[in-house]
Amino acid sequence: MKFDTPATTNPIDQLKVIGQPLDRIDGPRKVTGTARYAYEQHDVAPNQAYGHVVGSAIAKGKIVSMDLAAARRAPGVLTIVTAQSAGKLGKGKYNTARLLGGPDIEHYHQAVALVVAETFEQARAAAQLVKVRYAEARGAFDLAAVKDRAPDAKPEGESPTQTAVGDFAGAFATAPVKLDQSYSTPDQAHAMMEPHASIAAWDGDKLTLWTSNQMIAWSVGDMAKTLGIPKENVRLVSPFIGGGFGGKLFIRADALLAALGARAAGRPVKVALTRPMMFNNTTHRPATIQRIRIGATPDGKITAIGHESWSGDLKGGGPELATQQTRLLYAGANRMTSLKLAVLDLPEGNAMRAPGEAPGLMALEIAMDEMAEKLGLDPVEFRIRNDTQVDPEKPQRPFSQRRLVECLRIGAERFGWEKRSATPASVRDGKWLVGLGVASAFRNNLVMKSGARATLGRNGIVTVQSDMTDIGTGTYTIIAQTAAEMMGLAIDKVKVELGDSSFPVSAGSGGQWGANSATSGVYAACVKLRDAVVQKLGFNSGDAVFEGGAVKSGNRSVPLAVAAREGDIVGEDTIEFGNLDETHQQSTFGGHFVEVGVEAATGEVRLRRMLAVCAAGRILNPKSARSQVIGAMTMGAGAALMEDLVIDKRRGFFVNHDLAGYEVPVHADIPHQDVVFLDETDPMSSPMKAKGVGELGICGVGAAVANAIYNATGVRVRHYPITLDKLLDRLPSVS
Amino acid sequence: MHFPSDLAATRRDLLIGTAAAVATTSSSSRLAAQAPADIGPVIAPVSFEVNGAQREFSLDARTTLLDALREHLHLNGTKKGCDHGQCGACTVLVDGRRINSCLTLAVMHQGQRVTTIEGLGTPDNLHPMQAAFVKHDGFQCGYCTPGQICSAVGVLDEIKAGVPSHVSADLTATPEGSEAEIRERMSGNICRCGAYSNIVDAITDVSGRKA
Structure with missing residues (x-):
């Protein structure tokens, strides 16, 4: 199905199942421990051996020699895979560094060997016996030190990295009120709860991988490319994924080494990365240094806005797109953005939840708060005054829907914003300095080609199959809701099977495109299935209605199952998107509101209240969508207050590479969270009229926390995370 | 009321135990590096009850309770999130008290009663x-979920038994099942998806207090 004209009324609009806050259909399995994740597929292939990964002890250089003798002699050891023994390997399209290093080493903890043994304990013990001699080379590990030599980042696809509209320099120079500030965000880790894990089994030259992966088709392609085998010989199965956040968009060392280990051992091999290896072996969100300049008239109209960002990555890698939102979020005739990319020899930087916008808004939305204060304007009002209903770079191009102002107004009203004191450090609650902060949320709505197959069985059950993944986002449930709505069934008459590359290729889970794109693919498959059913029953397709488990036309009503009496009926299709995303800018919007308490003597920050108001098209399931948003708000709170991969700048690695050192929010850090979704449909986005919310929730929330801390204390911190050492010496004197 | 002092003793034991485990690992790898890599693993018998059924094992002494459950009994509900006692995904109840099953060896549980997520209920x-x-x-x-649930069941029992926490204002008074108490006691169970606000609502619901 081609989607190239705005959606009109369709069966989804009935909202009998779609739009309902239903419990997750996979919920009972998840809460009873019977949902099986990659490493737990004990029965899919017999005689599984265990692989343990050895990581490089240097960040850059060469392996001089490897002594495997002791490891080979260790009890239970079956084989050891190294770059030397693995044969020629390619590199995946989506990988920057090779997944198996040697002799060249590209980053710390790059995998250099896999020790395969009969048991986990034996593999782990033997891996300690692998002796590697390295020749260490000098590397660049400090973004600030190399920033000024960083060239312009190369454009990726059609998205330019340098933009200019009007006369930014002139307008900024002459602006009556202006701000020119620098901000920084640190490297951050996905730290999903399930470590990267895979089980590999070969059947002749055919490989099956049970793995934990967000993008099945990408990863089939990259696994085939890396191994140098045809794509048809690779099958990936990933029914449950214990969190991804972008860290499982690609195949990683566990998958490749399981495949190589299984080939070398001649039997299935399972590999999980250990938690301490994940932080340097896999990808992370790169640090940024950002400079923002805003010029405005005294009444608060932005006349010039400029955003520059510096980030680093391995050679051949890409920039953190931290200036993206600044091209679209606020009005202003004169504007520029610039992305610079330095080469760093740290582990590979890549996408983490809302790449670009998450760190970009952490800076931009502090800048907006600072600017509002310079103008003597309320920060909500300042944002509203600079709303735009068109793409500010191309005014002939409207937003398909843009209700940022409503998000901010409703949020302000619900949160009691009018009680905020504009004077920082003026509200006390016992030992706590109390402040409120606001930020805009913004994230583009991407649409991706997505396929599905819907099969009606003679029992009246519709089974939907797609290689789409559920990474905790609620995909199983919203796909079931879509099929139920389309076929006129109750949700328990729909079965959903996901995450298998033998199913039709879907959008996959990334960039908050999954929900809207994948359910649109299911919509398209169900349209095909409806046609086939109508034809089978000899109904007039024009007036057939699917409801209550039956197909109705005129005064005829036939149970749906009857159509499949002689055998399964299959509908399979792929939704493809035309250029509506070019004629109309499709984005999602929100307002974040945060109340913090800062301990007057110690500078300890406690979140007291959080609210997000979101406008993101049709909300397919308000319960799971709300969970997406509160989860993103939690991750954003972590980014604001604690998350920081600390670099050893001599040796070039992230020092705090476990969950004790890399702190993420825990129960005690997070208060009750409220989420409001505006009632919205966006017919430009898809037949579902939905958009994504999974990333919107993290966009801006960090700055809302920072702005609340400023309001509480009068201390403006522009370098994340806002830990108490950055507040202590500037806190108001304790009275 | 012996519970609090028992708990304190357990924490001390745990610290000693951890230090000893670290020392053993490093010395054994030195030993192994010197020569006799052909010394096989120490296999030890152990039996304990899992979800009401008596189980007999013959295990490599290095096997954690977590790996005994996951890799030997194929009870996959108990999750390995960090294998270091930092995330709580492996929380199970042993003799009614919650522990991180990755931080304890299976052979240490002779005769004890282990309850995993599978022992609490079925779909x-x-x-x-x-x-x-x-x-x-x-x-x-869903990956931290079995640990969160086992922990939550343990938390409500601890509150009922009068065990105080860091946020209890009075160490001798009966603690309340307030949201602050739940958040504090659940803080050893990380949820990176960030479902905390909903988890507290769920636990509060079960505890009978109004959310």
């Missing part, structure tokens, strides 16, 4: 805490 017959997690959407990816 068709959910434990009230499991049902509350579904109702309040107290999870997303």
